[in-house]
Structure formats: C-alpha cells, structure tokens
Amino acid sequence: MRIIMKFGGSVLDSPQRIKKIVEIVKSFRINKNTPEIICVISAMYGVTDKIIALSDSLVKSDKRAIKKFIDEMTLVHIELVEGAITNPKLRQQAKNAVLEVMSEFQAVLEGLVLIAEVTPRSLDHILSFGERLMAPIVSYSLKDQDLNSDYFTGKQIGIVTDSNFGEASPLMDTTKFRVNARLVPILQKNIIPVVTGYIAADQHDHVTTLGRSGSDYTATIIAFCINADVVYLWSDVDGLMTADPSIVNGAQVLSEISYNEAAEMVLFGAKYIHPRALEPVMDSNIPIIIRNALNLINPGTTITPVLKVSTNIVKSIISIRNTALIDVGGGGMVGAPGTAASIFQTLAKNKVNIMMISQGPSESSISMILKQDDLGKAITSLELKLLGRVIKHLNVLENVSIVTVVGSGMRGIKGIAGRIFTSIAKNDINVIMIAQGSSELNLAFVVNDDDCEKAVRTLHHEFGLDKVQ
Numbered sequence: 521m522r523i524i525m526k527f528g529g530s531v532l533d534s535p536q537r538i539k540k541i542v543e544i545v546k547s548f549r550i551n552k553n554t555p556e557i558i559c560v561i562s563a564m565y566g567v568t569d570k571i572i573a574l575s576d577s578l579v580k581s582d583k584r585a586i587k588k589f590i591d592e593m594t595l596v597h598i599e600l601v602e603g604a605i606t607n608p609k610l611r612q613q614a615k616n617a618v619l620e621v622m623s624e625f626q627a628v629l630e631g632l633v634l635i636a637e638v639t640p641r642s643l644d645h646i647l648s649f650g651e652r653l654m655a656p657i658v659s660y661s662l663k664d665q666d667l668n669s670d671y672f673t674g675k676q677i678g679i680v681t682d683s684n685f686g687e688a689s690p691l692m693d694t695t696k697f698r699v700n701a702r703l704v705p706i707l708q709k710n711i712i713p714v715v716t717g718y719i720a721a722d723q724h725d726h727v728t729t730l731g732r733s734g735s736d737y738t739a740t741i742i743a744f745c746i747n748a749d750v751v752y753l754w755s756d757v758d759g760l761m762t763a764d765p766s767i768v769n770g771a772q773v774l775s776e777i778s779y780n781e782a783a784e785m786v787l788f789g790a791k792y793i794h795p796r797a798l799e800p801v802m803d804s805n806i807p808i809i810i811r812n813a814l815n816l817i818n819p820g821t822t823i824t825p826v827l828k829v830s831t832n833i834v835k836s837i838i839s840i841r842n843t844a845l846i847d848v849g850g851g852g853m854v855g856a857p858g859t860a861a862s863i864f865q866t867l868a869k870n871k872v873n874i875m876m877i878s879q880g881p882s883e884s885s886i887s888m889i890l891k892q893d894d895l896g897k898a899i900t901s902l903e904l905k906l907l908g909r910v911i912k913h914l915n916v917l918e919n920v921s922i923v924t925v926v927g928s929g930m931r932g933i934k935g936i937a938g939r940i941f942t943s944i945a946k947n948d949i950n951v952i953m954i955a956q957g958s959s960e961l962n963l964a965f966v967v968n969d970d971d972c973e974k975a976v977r978t979l980h981h982e983f984g985l986d987k988v989q
C-alpha cells in the first residue's frame with residue numbers, strides 16, 4: 521500500500537500542529553499494515569504571500585526589508601523546530617538545516633536587491649524557499665518520533681516541468697520515469713520521504729513553481745508517477761460541503777463525490793484545491809481524501825472514480841460573489857464569424873478571465889461574467905479595441921453573484937431546471953443570466969448579490985441537502 525499525504529500550510533504553522541501531523545503519520549504507519557508513506561508539504565501558512573510581498577521591496581532596492589524579513593522568517597521557523605522536536609541532537613540538526621537554507625535565501629535576496637529586478641524565473645526561485653524551510657522541520661519531527669525519514673525538493677525527487685515560471689506544468693513522461701527511479705529505492709529502505717510541494721525544476725535545472733496551492737498538484741503528480749493507492753489532502757477544513765456554511769446553517773460535509781463534481785467545486789468552496797491537481801489522479805483512478813488534521817472525528821470527503829449509489833441528484837450549491845456582468849451587442853454581430861473570438865481575444869490579451877458566458881441564437885449580444893476586480897480593465901480594453909466597430913453597445917451590471925448547482929445525478933434527469941427556477945421564482949428572486957454546459961454536471965445562473973444568500977438557502981432546502989449525505 522502506497523499513501524501520499526499532503527499537509528497544507530494551515531496545519532504547519534505551530535509546533536502543536538506539527539506534532540499533530542506527526543501523530544497522524546505515525547498512526548497510519550502503525551495501524552494500517554505499515555504502508556509506504558510519502559509526505560508532501562507546503563510552506564508555513566502565509567509565507568508564500570510574504571515572499572511575494574517582499575519581491576516588491578527588492579524591485580524598489582529596499583535593502584532594509586530583507587533584514588527584517590530574514591529575521592522574522594528565521595525566528596518563526598526556529599520556533600517551530602524548538603517546539604516540535606524534543607531530542608536535542610535532532611533539534612540541533614534541524615536548526616542547522618533551517619539556518620543553512622536561510623543563509624542561501626538571504627544571499628539570493630541580496631543579489632536580487634542589488635539589481636532591483638525580479639523576473640518570473642527569479643520569483644519562482646525565491647518562492648521555493650518557503651517549502652524548502654519547512655521540509656527539514658517536518659522530516660526531523662518525524663525522526664523525533666522514531667520514524668525513519670529524509671527530506672527532498674520536488675526537483676531532487678525528479679519532477680521536471682516546462683519553463684512556464686509561476687504556473688509550470690510537469691513533463692509527465694520524464695517526470696514519471698525519474699520519480700520512480702528516485703523515490704522507489706527510498707521507500708524500499710523504509711524511509712518516509714518529506715517532499716517540498718509546489719516547487720520543481722525545468723529541463724535546465726531552473727527552479728519552477730506549479731502555481732498557487734501547487735502542493736496539491738505535487739501530491740497528485742507523485743501519486744500518478746508511483747501508482748499510489750490514495751492521496752490524502754490534510755488541512756484545517758472538514759471537506760467539501762453542500763454549501764458555504766456561513767450562508768447555510770445546515771450545510772453538510774459531503775462524504776463522497778466524483779472527480780467531475782469535485783472539479784466544479786474546488787475553486788470556490790471552503791477547500792481550494794489547485795485546479796489541475798485532479799488531472800493526474802483522474803487518469804489513473806486514484807482516490808483523493810480531504811481530511812481535517814485538527815478534527816479527526818470527521819471522516820472528510822472522498823473524491824472517487826466510482827460513486828457508490830447516491831440518492832442525491834444535486835450535491836452542492838456553490839456561490840461566487842464579487843462578480844460583474846458585461847453585455848456586449850450590436851446588429852453587426854449577427855452571423856459574423858470571428859466576433860466572439862475578437863471579444864475574447866481582446867479580454868485575454870488584457871489578462872481578464874471570463875467565468876461564465878451566454879449567447880442566444882439571435883447572436884445579437886453576448887453576456888459574460890467576470891471578477892468585479894477585473895471590470896475596469898475589461899471595459900477599457902473592449903472600448904478601445906472594439907466599441908463602435910464589432911460591438912455597438914456595452915452594458916455593465918455590478919454586484920452580481922453566480923449560483924451554481926452541482927451534481928452528476930442531474931445528467932439526463934428531466935425537471936431539475938424546472939425545480940430550480942420554480943423555487944427561485946417563488947422566493948421572489950430575479951434570474952439575470954443562465955448557463956448550463958451539455959455535460960449537465962452543473963447549472964449556473966446569475967442573480968443580484970443581494971439575492972445570493974437567499975437563492976443558495978432556497979436551493980439547499982429544495983434539494984434536501986441539509987440531511988446528512
């Protein structure tokens with residue numbers, strides 16, 4: 521049995537929590553027929569954000585910011601070592617390991633501040649130190665509890681990516697070959713490897729990162745490569761839920777959902793998972809189990825290829841707030857191939873992400889939903905490039921919300937849309953826009969943000985989601 525256990529930054533931010541995760545690893549080692557375990561770790565909570573913030577100071581040649589930053593980072597990581605590791609010898613070794621990484625980190629920062637430049641490549645390089653500082657701490661903490669362990673970077677373990685710094689993708693064939701060659705002998709020696717999540721290297725050995733929350737992705741990449749039996753994502757939330765519990769009192773943790781359903785939910789729920797993290801395991805049918813390391817009584821959510829028979833047609837009501845609607849139109853758009861392409865290209869060039877689209881068959885207008893924060897950029901770019909030519913009008917509606925009903929059971933079942941919109945209408949909520957993909961996995965509609973919470977509660981009740989799944 522091979523198990524990947526990824527620990528998120530939120531359960532690595534105090535000595536007590538580190539001890540907790542060591543206990544978890546130990547319990548799996550002892551109780552479940554001594555499986556092989558690979559730990560994948562994130563940086564301490566907040567550290568990645570702090571490194572990103574520091575990069576601004578580097579560009580401004582602010583040398584003092586480095587000193588302050590290094591002092592703070594050294595302090596918090598050494599505190600973890602001191603609180604989590606009891607054996608004096610191991611504690612000293614862990615401290616030395618942290619200080620060694622820290623001095624390399626400082627040297628790199630001092631180099632960058634001199635040239636006052638942070639490129640995507642050098643940003644990835646400095647971001648890697650968050651995870652690199654954490655790996656020895658977790659590994660020595662495992663040793664402190666008599667578990668045989670060693671620590672590695674994603675690069676050392678063989679994860680090779682393209683050179684798309686900040687959002688790199690693994691070169692899967694090479695990665696599979698290398699990870700197998702490097703990881704399996706370690707596992708055979710009965711060692712628990714602690715691997716830095718999020719970071720890897722390209723073919724020229726430059727450090728890359730897999731995008732924010734990339735440790736999830738590292739975990740599933742490794743799982744795919746060595747054909748693991750299961751991936752555990754440990755953090756401080758219970759699992760994926762039937763709705764946002766801050767909106768619906770009776771929201772429940774979903775015990776089991778499919779990969780496809782999870783893919784619809786992970787970007788917006790309480791548990792954010794890297795959007796591409798499901799890909800490697802979907803191809804190889806490896807289940808993911810989301811667990812709360814601080815609430816072991818809760819069995820969490822299993823994301824699985826084969827669903828046990830489920831009575832629930834609808835699994836979850838997702839709400840996405842802080843969005844805006846843009847409606848563009850004009851007679852010239854009718855029957856003119858390339859209109860949609862030019863609109864979306866213009867937005868893409870300006871790095872505006874479109875979350876939802878709707879166009880009626882008359883083709884005279886296209887409505888789209890985007891993040892409220894992107895609205896200014898979107899309007900300016902459309903106005904400069906297309907208004908008066910391809911498009912004749914541009915209407916904007918701010919403060920709208922997307923409500924999405926997710927569930928693979930909706931496929932091919934008649935009357936679901938009827939139930940959704942009847943109950944929404946009965947509660948006096950106006951629907952502004954609708955989209956449903958032909959996969960029928962989700963149905964999304966847009967309402968005024970003032971109506972969002974009511975819409976979510978109405979549907980949660982309508983589909984009986986407050987009853988335990």
Ligand code: ASP
Pocket residue numbers: 528529562563568569650717718731732733734735736
């Ligand atoms: N430390 C990285 C981040 O904060 C990766 C991760 O946590 O998964 O995005």
Ligand code: MG
Pocket residue numbers: 528529562733
């Ligand atoms: Mg994280």
